[in-house]
Amino acid sequence: RHLFSSPPPSLEQEHNMLKNFSGKQMKLAFVIPSTHVNLKKKDREPELLDLCQIPHLIPPKRSTIFEATLKIFILGLICLLSFSVRVFPSIRQENMIEPFDSSFNFRATKYLEEEGMANFTDWMDTRSWYPYGRMAGQTVHPGLMSTAVFVKWIGGVFGLPLDIFHTCFYLGPIFSGATVFATYLFTSEVADPGSGLLAAAFIAIVPAYTLRSVAGVYDSEIVALPAMMFTFFTLLRAIKTGSLLWVVGCSFFYAFLAVSWEG
Numbered sequence: 001r002h003l004f005s006s007p008p009p010s011l012e013q014e015h016n017m018l019k020n021f022s023g024k025q026m027k028l029a030f031v032i033p034s035t036h037v038n039l040k041k042k043d044r045e046p047e048l049l050d051l052c053q054i055p056h057l058i059p060p061k062r063s064t065i066f067e068a069t070l071k072i073f074i075l076g077l078i079c080l081l082s083f084s085v086r087v088f089p090s091i092r093q094e095n096m097i098e099p100f101d102s103s104f105n106f107r108a109t110k111y112l113e114e115e116g117m118a119n120f121t122d123w124m125d126t127r128s129w130y131p132y133g134r135m136a137g138q139t140v141h142p143g144l145m146s147t148a149v150f151v152k153w154i155g156g157v158f159g160l161p162l163d164i165f166h167t168c169f170y171l172g173p174i175f176s177g178a179t180v181f182a183t184y185l186f187t188s189e190v191a192d193p194g195s196g197l198l199a200a201a202f203i204a205i206v207p208a209y210t211l212r213s214v215a216g217v218y219d220s221e222i223v224a225l226p227a228m229m230f231t232f233f234t235l236l237r238a239i240k241t242g243s244l245l246w247v248v249g250c251s252f253f254y255a256f257l258a259v260s261w262e263g
Contacts, residue, residue: 078204082204096216102218105144107127108142148167171223172222175226178226184196189237190236227260238250
């Protein structure tokens with residue numbers, strides 16, 4: 001029962017001993033100096049010390065290359081599934097921006113691309129709230145429009161012939177992959193990677209989110225949902241680690257969420 005005798009073993013010896021045992025829950029009885037167990041009292045049993053509760057005694061868990069590759073492969077399949085279910089309606093029908101909010105957001109994006117942000121903030125939309133019009137540049141959240149223009153610019157940098165219509169049309173399916181990835185990161189941080197993959201699969205096909213990010217729907221939820229999930233993830237990492245880098249990342253995603261969604 002007593003594995004060690006006084007004096008206690010060194011840290012290296014403890015590590016070597018732990019490598020010879022398998023199993024996550026393991027309680028070992030130590031004969032520890034008198035600060036923990038009074039050895040003079042023979043009628044007293046030595047205390048049970050749970051080694052799994054001592055961080056420095058547990059060897060770090062190393063995931064194999066196969067496990068990491070398998071996680072990346074499954075996550076990639078989930079992202080592909082998320083994109084596929086959202087572009088399927090455009091295969092059966094013609095490419096068309098949905099009416100109402102999506103159409104207005106598309107007009108606002110075209111105006112932002114053509115006139116720039118300075119003129120956009122003073123834009124008086126005479127086609128809304130007829131006959132009075134609407135100061136659209138001061139009453140909309142420009143995060144969605146700015147993101148679409150930025151994506152089109154990035155495509156031009158890499159030589160992709162993107163136009164603003166198709167950029168806005170496919171922005172929902174593209175950013176659904178970012179939502180899947182952010183959900184995986186957040187759930188893995190809260191629970192474990194297996195739960196993260198399961199949560200990512202759910203968010204990829206959940207009807208409430210799919211209807212708001214399908215191809216042709218061009219609304220704020222497209223960029224707000226991934227920004228929200230990244231905000232949660234970076235906030236949790238900032239609390240756990242105390243790193244300034246995670247604090248800056250959380251501030252960035254929260255600010256982007258604030259300028260993208262009125263919800």
